Structures are given as structure tokens and as C-alpha cells.
Amino acid sequence: MTVLAPLHFADAREAAALAAFLTRLVHYDRAAAVRLQAGGGALAVFGRPPSFEVLAIRTARLVDAVDLDVTVSAGELLDGIEETAGKAVVPGAVTGPPWAGVLPPRSGWRPVEGLPGAAEMRGAVAAAVAEFRTRDEELPEERRTRAERDRIGREIWSRTLGATGLPLRAVHAAQSLGFLPPAGVEEGPVALFASGPWLRLRTPYGSVALRTVPMTLPVTPGR
Structure with a gap:
């Protein structure tokens, strides 16, 4: 399995908050996927908990200005987060569910x-x-x-x-x-x-x- 370069968060709290979000997603769907988009020192994580019919979005600050756009397993991403070290190993890409191709706009709000x-x-x-x-x-x-x-x-x-x-x-x-x-x-x-x-x-x-x-x-x- 291809593994991408690790993400380094601005501090351990950012890593812990993302881990808490992923834990809740996996609670609702053990096979949940998330789409990651990173750029300009920020990471956006998109997920879709079943039954609610909404997209959930959690952001985190990164140390480096990483460019990234990939859909991965939420559970594998959660397993790759090292909260005390403030970093996460990004797992290999998975085939994204249909919702992952239709995200909210970035501007115009x-x-x-x-x-x-x-x-x-x-x-x-x-x-x-x-x-x-x-x-x-x-x-x-x-x-x-x-x-x-x-x-x-x-x-x-x-x-x-x-x-x-x-x-x-x-x-x-x-x-x-x-x-x-x-x-x-x-x-x-x-x-x-x-x-x-x-x-x-x-x-x-x-x-x-x-x-x-x-x-x-x-x-x-x-x-």
C-alpha cells in the first residue's frame, strides 16, 4: 500500500481534535472514508456520517504548506495519528464514495x-x-x-x-x-x-x- 508523507500539525491539540472527529465518524461507520485537502498551511477533512445526510468538515493547522487532495480510510488515518508528536501518517488512497466528488464551494459564502x-x-x-x-x-x-x-x-x-x-x-x-x-x-x-x-x-x-x-x-x- 502506498503511504504518503506524514502531516505535521501546528501543535498536539490540532492532532487530538482531528483524532476525536475521526473517532466519531468511525463510530457511525467503521468503513468511513474521508477526503483530505491541504494547502497554504491548512488541512480540511471532509466526512459524511450516515443517516445525517450532511458533510462534516474539520480543519487543522499544519506546520508546512503541503499540497494534498486525496480520499483515504478514516480508520486508517485515525490509526496513523500520533497525538503527542503532533503528526499523522496519511494512508494510501481509496476509491472515494460519490459524495467525495461534490464538495461545498471554497468561496462565495x-x-x-x-x-x-x-x-x-x-x-x-x-x-x-x-x-x-x-x-x-x-x-x-x-x-x-x-x-x-x-x-x-x-x-x-x-x-x-x-x-x-x-x-x-x-x-x-x-x-x-x-x-x-x-x-x-x-x-x-x-x-x-x-x-x-x-x-x-x-x-x-x-x-x-x-x-x-x-x-x-x-x-x-x-x-
Whole structure:
């Protein structure tokens, strides 16, 4: 297997934060892949946790201005991180999943008004989880199926946060991945941005992005 040159982070905390992010991704999907893009002394790591239907983005500062664009196994990258040394061995490339070829734009983002604070967003996620549990418990036995539970989940998590257009599933993903500042911690700036069909929720710990308009692939007429 081809192994790329190691990445050297600005400090050990950057390596630890990336390791924590990858650990959460692998928790949701042991076979998860991530796309790495590095340039100008910064690394961006893109992943897609299943069920949330969003892209998760974690950035890290690097010592060197490395140019890199590759898709790798999240688990193998996690195994190659040496937190105390502040470095990571980049494993060989893998065949990327479809989402890895459709990333959010790098520029053109404009602020979206109306986003509540982190505490209110945590409250919205907690209320949605409680509603799901209540509605699930109220299902009669003959309707207690995976399809019915998925339908309830889609209904709840597709609701938007106020007038922002941001679905609750994106906020749920941000909390589950450790991106929302936890209660009792100085929250720092949490903001929402839009660029074309994309929305991006950015926090001090990472971002989640999603398309508000599904991708349409060209159809080749049959012969």
C-alpha cells in the first residue's frame, strides 16, 4: 500500500481534535472514508456520517504548506495519528464514495440571519429526540416497523430551524460530532452561511454543510 508523507500539525491539540472527529465518524461507520485537502498551511477533512445526510468538515493547522487532495480510510488515518508528536501518517488512497466528488464551494459564502445560539440549538435537538421517542412508543405493535420509524424520523429532522432553512438533522449532526459547544463552555461564534444551493453551519469546532437542492445527474437516453 502506498503511504504518503506524514502531516505535521501546528501543535498536539490540532492532532487530538482531528483524532476525536475521526473517532466519531468511525463510530457511525467503521468503513468511513474521508477526503483530505491541504494547502497554504491548512488541512480540511471532509466526512459524511450516515443517516445525517450532511458533510462534516474539520480543519487543522499544519506546520508546512503541503499540497494534498486525496480520499483515504478514516480508520486508517485515525490509526496513523500520533497525538503527542503532533503528526499523522496519511494512508494510501481509496476509491472515494460519490459524495467525495461534490464538495461545498471554497468561496462565495454569505451570512444567513436568524440562527439561534448554541444553547437553543441543543434544546431543539433534545426536544426532537424526545418527540421521536414519544411517537415511537405510541405506535401500535402492527406499525412498529423500520419503515414507519424512518418516516417519523424524516418528518422530525427535516424541519427547519426558524426561518434559516437549516434542517434540524444538520444541527443534530453538529452536536453528535462534537461541533456544538457543550453546555457550560464558553460558546464562541456559531454562524450560518449560504452559497448557491449550499448551507454551512460553522462553529469553533467544525462545520456541517448540506445542499438544499438535490444533485441531478445527467441521464443518457437509451439506444
